[in-house]
Amino acid sequence: MKFGRNFSDSWCFQDTAVENLFISEYMCDAPGEYVKVYLLAQMYASLGMEASEDIFASQLKTTRLKVAEAFDYWEQQGLLSQTRDGGVQLQSLRAQFCHGAGCGKPEAAQPKPVQQTFERFKISDEQLSALFTAIEGLLGRPLGGSELPAINALIEEDGATPEMIIYAYNYCVGTLGKEKASYVGAVVRNWVELGLFTDEKIDAYIKNCDARHAMIRRIFKELGINRNPSKPEEEIIDRWLDEDGFSMDEILAACKKTTAARSPSIKYLDGILKNMHEAGKAGRKPLADDHPVTVAIVQKYYDHIREENKKKAAARREEVYAKVPGIKALDDEIREAMVGMIKSTSQSRSEDAAQYRNIRSKKAEERARLMERVGFSADYTEDKYLCERCKDTGLTEEGVRCSCYEQRAKEAKEWQISLQK
Numbered sequence: 001m002k003f004g005r006n007f008s009d010s011w012c013f014q015d016t017a018v019e020n021l022f023i024s025e026y027m028c029d030a031p032g033e034y035v036k037v038y039l040l041a042q043m044y045a046s047l048g049m050e051a052s053e054d055i056f057a058s059q060l061k062t063t064r065l066k067v068a069e070a071f072d073y074w075e076q077q078g079l080l081s082q083t084r085d086g087g088v089q090l091q092s093l094r095a096q097f098c099h100g101a102g103c104g105k106p107e108a109a110q111p112k113p114v115q116q117t118f119e120r121f122k123i124s125d126e127q128l129s130a131l132f133t134a135i136e137g138l139l140g141r142p143l144g145g146s147e148l149p150a151i152n153a154l155i156e157e158d159g160a161t162p163e164m165i166i167y168a169y170n171y172c173v174g175t176l177g178k179e180k181a182s183y184v185g186a187v188v189r190n191w192v193e194l195g196l197f198t199d200e201k202i203d204a205y206i207k208n209c210d211a212r213h214a215m216i217r218r219i220f221k222e223l224g225i226n227r228n229p230s231k232p233e234e235e236i237i238d239r240w241l242d243e244d245g246f247s248m249d250e251i252l253a254a255c256k257k258t259t260a261a262r263s264p265s266i267k268y269l270d271g272i273l274k275n276m277h278e279a280g281k282a283g284r285k286p287l288a289d290d291h292p293v294t295v296a297i298v299q300k301y302y303d304h305i306r307e308e309n310k311k312k313a314a315a316r317r318e319e320v321y322a323k324v325p326g327i328k329a330l331d332d333e334i335r336e337a338m339v340g341m342i343k344s345t346s347q348s349r350s351e352d353a354a355q356y357r358n359i360r361s362k363k364a365e366e367r368a369r370l371m372e373r374v375g376f377s378a379d380y381t382e383d384k385y386l387c388e389r390c391k392d393t394g395l396t397e398e399g400v401r402c403s404c405y406e407q408r409a410k411e412a413k414e415w416q417i418s419l420q421k
Helices: 020-029 032-047 053-059 064-077 093-098 125-139 147-156 162-176 181-194 199-209 211-223 231-243 248-260 266-282 295-323 325-346 350-373 405-420
Strands: 080-082 088-090
Touching: 032 053, 032 064, 032 088, 053 064, 064 080, 064 199, 125 147, 125 162, 125 325, 147 162, 147 181, 147 325, 162 181, 162 199, 181 199, 211 231, 211 248, 211 266, 231 248, 231 266, 248 266, 295 325, 295 405, 325 350
Parallel strands: none
Antiparallel strands: 080 088
């Protein structure tokens, strides 16, 4: 007898093979959402089809963040690898378990990569110039000579996009108070290595790593709450730390008073802290006498110092441009020469790079002479810091508290008192 079967050519009626090793060794320990992502990736790989994270999220009724987290999880487990060009290469478990263990030569598994949506960015001179302008707007000052090539290298050598770099400067300058190109560059390279090429991914990563959220997780742990905080809950905790002036030790001590509650919650804890706050206000001496200034207040004071310095630098720059119109023209020429030098260097056009470097040097010397001739120092338009070591951020490049912190804390207390009057 002759047997036969009719098969449909449609992909949805075909089979996706899953190794038993995955079921026995990996599946049971993995989160269910991650298992779904892995199985869907296996299907696309076996079919040789391409799919973006958006497609994964849509088909699995989840978010792009969850999809990205799943890929990271399986990469850590050794079941796949994510390539710099945005591909996902699934690994053969048989090869991993049997190679060198008496199982014979492993078969070469060659699934086609599941393509994600990111490619190395190619930037033009105009785009690079626009990027520099955007960053200067965030810094409130012109970029220095070493900053420009460092920023360009993030694109040409590390594969970052202009959007990532602008986001990094926004985050580092606005949130961390760090504006050195070396610091921002380290942040960008870390994001590139982690595959954080979208604002959504970066937002999620920062939120997960942010110190404030570490505090929030600690509070939730003390209360026995095993979930992420809601937006209103985050706002309540922010109020405790920033407005009410509670320290983490005080909040954690209050957490111990929630044991009488059947289901401790942020709202219940807020009631305890409100009573503590009102009791404290009733018998509190003036802030200058006994109330220790909080870290949040000191950090706000550092932010205030930098903001004032930026305003002063901008005013000095406008003063110079008004009195000596030729300075602005020289600044524009210096910047154009720097852009040309950077592009020429990245494209290995050494003669052009040397020419641009020579133009920049001559223009910078001309600018310094002109500034001094009209009675200004060469660095008159640059930012002036109270502390050169930390650039008025409170943290050194090594990430440790600066020696100026104690003095700034004293000033912050007086500053806070003046705001309350």
